Amino acid sequence: xxxVVVDAMGGDNAPNAIIEGVRQALEGGISVELVGDPDLLDxxxxxxxxxxxxxxxxxxxxxxxxxxxxxxxxxxAAELVRDGHASAMVSAGNTGAVAAAALLRMKRLxxxxxxxxxxxxxxxxxxxxxLLDSGAMADCQADWLQQFARMGSTFAKVRYEMREPRIGLxxxxxxxxxxxxxxxxxxxxxxxxxxxxxxxxxxxxxxxxGEVDVLVADGFTGNVILKTLEGTMQFLxxxxxxxxxxxxxxxxxxxxxxxxxxxxxxLNPDAVGGAxxxxxxxxxxxxxxxxxxxxxxxACKVAQDMVERDLVGELAAAIG
Amino acid sequence: xxxVVVDAMGGDNAPNAIIEGVRQALEGGISVELVGDPDLLDxxxxxxxxxxxxxxxxxxxxxxxxxxxxxxxxxxAAELVRDGHASAMVSAGNTGAVAAAALLRMKRLxxxxxxxxxxxxxxxxxxxxxLLDSGAMADCQADWLQQFARMGSTFAKVRYEMREPRIGLxxxxxxxxxxxxxxxxxxxxxxxxxxxxxxxxxxxxxxxxGEVDVLVADGFTGNVILKTLEGTMQFLxxxxxxxxxxxxxxxxxxxxxxxxxxxxxxLNPDAVGGAxxxxxxxxxxxxxxxxxxxxxxxACKVAQDMVERDLVGELAAAIG
Numbered sequence: 001x002x003x004v005v006v007d008a009m010g011g012d013n014a015p016n017a018i019i020e021g022v023r024q025a026l027e028g029g030i031s032v033e034l035v036g037d038p039d040l041l042d043x044x045x046x047x048x049x050x051x052x053x054x055x056x057x058x059x060x061x062x063x064x065x066x067x068x069x070x071x072x073x074x075x076x077a078a079e080l081v082r083d084g085h086a087s088a089m090v091s092a093g094n095t096g097a098v099a100a101a102a103l104l105r106m107k108r109l110x111x112x113x114x115x116x117x118x119x120x121x122x123x124x125x126x127x128x129x130x131l132l133d134s135g136a137m138a139d140c141q142a143d144w145l146q147q148f149a150r151m152g153s154t155f156a157k158v159r160y161e162m163r164e165p166r167i168g169l170x171x172x173x174x175x176x177x178x179x180x181x182x183x184x185x186x187x188x189x190x191x192x193x194x195x196x197x198x199x200x201x202x203x204x205x206x207x208x209x210g211e212v213d214v215l216v217a218d219g220f221t222g223n224v225i226l227k228t229l230e231g232t233m234q235f236l237x238x239x240x241x242x243x244x245x246x247x248x249x250x251x252x253x254x255x256x257x258x259x260x261x262x263x264x265x266x267l268n269p270d271a272v273g274g275a276x277x278x279x280x281x282x283x284x285x286x287x288x289x290x291x292x293x294x295x296x297x298x299a300c301k302v303a304q305d306m307v308e309r310d311l312v313g314e315l316a317a318a319i320g
Numbered sequence: 321x322x323x324v325v326v327d328a329m330g331g332d333n334a335p336n337a338i339i340e341g342v343r344q345a346l347e348g349g350i351s352v353e354l355v356g357d358p359d360l361l362d363x364x365x366x367x368x369x370x371x372x373x374x375x376x377x378x379x380x381x382x383x384x385x386x387x388x389x390x391x392x393x394x395x396x397a398a399e400l401v402r403d404g405h406a407s408a409m410v411s412a413g414n415t416g417a418v419a420a421a422a423l424l425r426m427k428r429l430x431x432x433x434x435x436x437x438x439x440x441x442x443x444x445x446x447x448x449x450x451l452l453d454s455g456a457m458a459d460c461q462a463d464w465l466q467q468f469a470r471m472g473s474t475f476a477k478v479r480y481e482m483r484e485p486r487i488g489l490x491x492x493x494x495x496x497x498x499x500x501x502x503x504x505x506x507x508x509x510x511x512x513x514x515x516x517x518x519x520x521x522x523x524x525x526x527x528x529x530g531e532v533d534v535l536v537a538d539g540f541t542g543n544v545i546l547k548t549l550e551g552t553m554q555f556l557x558x559x560x561x562x563x564x565x566x567x568x569x570x571x572x573x574x575x576x577x578x579x580x581x582x583x584x585x586x587l588n589p590d591a592v593g594g595a596x597x598x599x600x601x602x603x604x605x606x607x608x609x610x611x612x613x614x615x616x617x618x619a620c621k622v623a624q625d626m627v628e629r630d631l632v633g634e635l636a637a638a639i640g
Binding site: 220256262 | 492
């Protein structure tokens with residue numbers, strides 16, 4: 001298989017954590033190469049580096065950055081996939097820039113109106129949930145959301161071998177007449193779509209516990225959900241750690257934290273390998289900005305897996 | 321002061337929990353009366369009941385229910401405020417119906433384009449955050465959101481005596497150019513509004529921990545945030561309780577749960593007295609559907625407080 005290319009410059013922990021993750025992926029038998037600035041990277045210990053002399057920073061305006069920084073690691077990674085040198089790309093860099101570069105260089109799949117970012121949300125002692133779009137398209141139309149539903153369904157089948165993924169539409173009540181105009185229009189389209197298993201509207205409280213596998217939303221709503229989820233978890237974990245493990249921690253508190261550690265591990269998004277940009281002509285994985293070596297190694301594994309299972313071909317078939 | 325009227329029929333625990341909450345409010349020196357169906361309520365123990373023979377159920381379509389059930393407890397409560405018999409209304413019933421009844425019977429304040437529901441989010445060892453609109457208006461315009469910002473600012477001043485509440489606009493990035501079309505337009509309006517202390521865009525992760533006091537969003541986004549927050553907390557609390565206090569609970573686990581109990585108590589929305597409908601010509605409090613006696617008692621206290629501090633007059637001044 002052609003190598004997976006990994007953006008060495010993207011993410012809060014780049015380049016060291018990225019390089020370490022790639023090294024572990026290679027040791028795990030995955031064909032993988034780096035993309036990045038040779039002048040800023042040394043001690044690659046035998047890893048292959050595809051040169052790119054520019055870096056898109058996390059806070060840059062994505063469209064502009066991709067347009068101006070043609071020799072950036074993100075743009076080059078997308079080109080390596082487009083040109084057939086690589087089978088897939090992985091980046092923990094600027095999410096919008098990865099989406100824009102993949103879209104502009106790999107192009108949309110035939111029939112796809114807009115791509116969407118599918119985020120996998122780990123659920124302790126349960127099956128992960130898939131949320132899309134989690135931020136590629138802030139303003140959406142109903143027919144785009146219908147395609148998101150189809151792409152999310154296909155992704156759930158290919159990635160998690162679900163046979164009939166339950167598709168829910170994020171709204172503010174279960175009844176079809178609840179929601180904003182976009183959701184009401186989308187509900188009507190999804191209800192008539194026999195290619196998916198549409199279970200109706202779902203709510204914010206179903207993100208972790210609902211009877212649903214794929215949650216469909218416009219990119220604004222999806223992103224707000226993800227960040228509210230992350231923020232709430234971080235806040236609660238912070239509170240718990242400060243009570244049980246703070247300055248005046250007792251033995252009981254510390255023992256209890258040990259008991260709770262497995263929950264935190266299961267909620268760690270590093271285990272699920274990053275978000276996937278669906279609808280472009282190639283596999284593009286967008287890892288969390290805070291990705292460490294394990295997240296990058298897992299992203300490489302998922303990337304290889306999605307290439308081998310022909311996710312892109314399956315998506316094209318679902319939309320075409 | 322004229323009495324606060326409380327809907328005896330609304331909420332998952334009606335009527336008993338409501339009646340008990342009203343009794344406690346009365347014992348606490350608050351002038352308060354019930355509204356409800358005399359045939360369904362007995363043992364009122366001296367509480368005053370304003371009769372209303374119909375009940376709007378939690379799942380009913382709000383607009384239709386308010387139009388058809390003219391003798392429902394929710395509609396009658398709003399009329400008692402309109403007619404000057406009561407100073408304020410409290411209901412734990414169908415949120416949309418309370419908002420619709422208050423809007424149709426009390427009418428909008430002069431100059432207000434749309435009312436908004438302001439929800440108070442308790443923050444352990446911190447100042448509560450105010451989120452509006454949390455569900456009254458699913459589809460909004462930028463100038464409505466600007467009014468929500470002004471009303472939220474006024475509410476924070478009157479309710480929590482904040483001097484210069486920090487107003488944030490919910491988006492998917494801090495930069496002004498991030499967000500959907502509605503948010504970008506609203507950002508421009510708020511940036512130019514010298515009557516509020518606008519601190520810029522905030523994200524889902526700022527709901528509990530951000531440097532912001534009032535979070536402004538359209539009712540769809542606000543409601544999604546609230547339910548994601550609630551769902552995430554319930555999920556995590558469930559996980560923690562099952563690990564520390566489940567079937568195989570150890571002494572350490574149970575002791576640790578005791579240590580954590582104060583956090584849960586501080587996060588309990590019952591303490592903050594319910595959401596407030598802002599922009600109508602009267603004080604209307606919408607308690608959580610699961611409200612127990614304490615939540616109702618607190619709602620009555622807040623209602624009386626808001627009447628005494630002339631919240632409605634302050635809102636009129638802020639918009640007019």
